[in-house]
Amino acid sequence: MLSIVTSLPMFAPMLTLGAYQAALYIHQRSGSLLLQPVIVTLLLVIAALWLLQIDYDQYRQAANPIALLLGPATVALAVPLYLQRHRIGQLLWPIMLTLLFGGALIIFLTLLLAWLFGAEWVTLMSLAPKSVTMPIAMLLSEQIGGNPALTAALVMLTGVVGTVMAPSLLRLAGVDSPVARGFTLGMNAHAIGTAYAVQEGGESAAFAALAMSLMGVFTALVLPWVM
Template sequence: MSAFLQPLVEHPLFHLALTLLAFQAALHLSRVSGIVVLQPVLVSAAVVIAVLTLAGISYHEYLKGVSILNLLLGPATVALAVPLYQNLSRIRRLLWPIVITVLSGGIVATATTLVLGWLMGIDRQLLMTLAPKSVTSPIAMLVAGQAGGIAALAAVFVLLTGILGAMFGPSMLRLSRVTHPAAVGMALGLTAHAVGTARALEEGQEHGAYAALAMSLMGVGTAIFLPLVLAAL
């Protein structure tokens, strides 16, 4: 690394600035280009990884530099309750369809993963790692670890699931002529968790409210019931 860049890289705010700038640039690129594969989370992650590799910065150094972002994850998650509250009356009217959708969607998402993995000859440990891929990382890592899977790898599968869901989910829903805000939001929240919820919020506040609700219910259901199911397999 050149002596000119060394002070910049060693600045205490370098990691935080890099992350924020990379994401904002990726978000702008995605909106301007309209190209599906240029998903902001994917592009910004690739940029950050490339810069850290070129600068010789370890993951632990980077994690320490962006600790404030990890601290803000909790409040950001709680803030998803705002669109839920704003659309509470609509959600009440659709209570039973929502419950049925979460139950059926959760069962299908998990069952298809297990069945397809089994048909492809994937070993049990990897299957247990893949099973909770449609929920947020903390829940997925906990469930995978309890079931005999690999917790760290479960987080990777969760990230890939979210990115792919946010990239192709809206297009697939439009092709299937699914346009109702509740249906679109629930689908993205159920299958692509937090990344899908962020994508649903781009479609509208109502979409985001249903996505946040679906993500929350899917997480709770997975944490409670999936370990019992996996233990019986």
């Protein structure tokens, strides 16, 4: 009976959505930033696949309908951007300066610290695009000589750690502006940080989405040229 259930076409999407709902419940009940829904969902799905002895390739193919929704979900981030278009226009120059210096500093400090700790070239190139969203980061990593699989893991880790640390650090620094908080989360923690910014309100969500998008474009244009 179990093998019949797991072979149903809707089993993988239902498993993924069920794991995400459980992760949301855990996050809401605990209130802990460490229990981010994205990482908890990942752990729950891995545990389910291991317990049920389901091959990952089989699960990935069956869960493809959810993957197809990632495109529309990403495009939907344009809605808060559109609603805040006048505010973005007012802050255009501060936004561009923050992107230029902040984006360059993120890449420089990442490579410098990794180099000081003795990281090899492949590791350095895998680390360089860690602060941008995963599809862009993996393509950049392959282009500049990194390991896309390692980059994917580092992007996930960066998003989780950034989302956990950024709110506390911003609070300690006395930063309560939704614009600054959202932009910080989007630049440093990409999609996971943007998802957290949505919980803080429309203005924070808009600037997080803007920062994530601009950081992806900036890194895609600058990083291969610098390397």
